[in-house]
Amino acid sequence: MNIYHDENMPFAKEFFGDLGTLYPFAGRELNAEMVENADVLLVRSITKVNESLLANNKSLQFVGTATIGVDHIDQTYLKSRDVPFTSAPGCNAISVAEYVLSALVVMSERYLIDLFSLKVGIVGAGNTGTRLSEKLSALGIEYVMCDPVLAESPNDTRNFVSLDEALACDVISLHVPLTQDGEHPTYHLLNETKLKNLTSEQILINACRGEVIDNKALLQLKQNGMQTKLILDVWEGEPNLLHPLIEYAEIASAHIAGYSLEGKARGTEMLYQALCKQLNIPANKALKDLLPSASINSVELKQEFDGILLNQLVKMVYDVRRDDGIFRQQINTQGFDHIRKTYPARREFSAVTVSMNNQANEGVPHRLGFSK
Incomplete structure (x- = not known):
């Protein structure tokens, strides 16, 4: 079995080495010729899996992404070919929540803000938003959650607020998937109109997808004196981001909020378990047996x-x-x-x-x- 995997997937050899021959690849460089003989394709968010990529492949049996988001996967095309697909929902949710908490700790120290007095608006109440809410609850920090999709679900009994109410909080933390269709699209969810209403006292955090914020509108507003404090881990048009926007961010990073060792490795483990299920073989390896001890444990x-x-x-x-x-x-x-x-x-x-x-x-x- 030919198993092609993103070179940045930790413990890929340990999890998949016994199941076939491994072929690591650079995620953004993958093309149709390279995966012509793939039986299993394991990617991360920077690889678009679609008809163009798989045009030459006739042997594909399984596709997995070691990420929460799936906007880079053409699931309709995979279904048309009867190729099983799985993602890793929640794999790096804790990592992203801890990125946000670390950013808030830094900002509270930098600006002498009482962290415990802040009210946080969490936009997106899925795995990541939920993990963040749990950490805020542990600290007694007030928060509200906005998620119109989950608000319509009879199985979710949490209290949700409108987007405008969430955007009025001291801290706004974005944790939505990127969608352009449907009743509640998130592409440019924070457009020029929404961004104009933010104040100098607020902190805006984006650790989900860059396109959720209109980066050009944000840059223009900042250049015109907008004082809202920005924490940006994701950028519109990655990897070709709007470089002038960087200088206006209090904290800037390269889409690594979910890049803890545990977060990335959890995604690998989840794909391993899914592939074993697909192959009808026991999953006899576990992440807990592979993680090294922390330097300060x-x-x-x-x-x-x-x-x-x-x-x-x-x-x-x-x-x-x-x-x-x-x-x-x-x-x-x-x-x-x-x-x-x-x-x-x-x-x-x-x-x-x-x-x-x-x-x-x-x-x-x-x-x-x-x-x-």
Whole structure:
């Protein structure tokens, strides 16, 4: 079996090596000739899987994307060929939520903002938005959620607000899929009109898809004096982003919010499990057996948990300023894809065990995701 996989999928050899011959590829360089003999195709978000890519292939048995989003996959075409397809919903949701929390910690320190007094508008209440809401709840930070699709579902009993209400919050965090059709399209969800209504006191975070914000309108508004604080992990037109917009972002990064080792590897594991099911063979490998120990894997806290400890704990595991620095240093010389390909190891909160001395708030770190 010929298994073609994105070279940036961690533990691909460990998970799939026994199932066939592995052929790693650079995700944005894949073409029809390269996958002509593929039986299994495993991609990430930068590879578009469509009729053009698969025109020469007659042997494909399985396609998987190790990502939450599926807008790069022509599922209609795959169905027409009876090719099974699977994605990895929720694989990096924790990673993205921790990116947002790290950004908020940095911003609260930079501008002397009381993090616990903020109200957060979460736009998109799927896996990622839900994980973020759980971390905010652990800290007692107020939030509202906007998701018109889930609001119409009888199985979702959460309270949802309108987009305008979410956009009126102190922090706006975007976690929607990219859609251009249907009743609730998200392409340019924040257009010039919506962006004009934002204030200098607000923080706007985009860690989902660049096209959810009209980047040209955003740049023009910033050039005309818009003071809203921007945290941008995703950009319209990646990898050919609107470079002048970078200087207006408080924190800028190369679509790596979900790039924790656990987040990326979870996607690999989910595809492995799906392929094993497709092949009707047992899935006898697990991510927990492959993850290395974190460089700092345990911490003992000897004082009441507060904002200072939160700042120290979060930045000890992941300080988003590192990625902002890498991005600004390399984007003009190395390029967007190089930054993603050479992304340094990053762990999630769960890689660190936190113990406390029976303080009143000792459960907060564990509700945030730190291990007991």
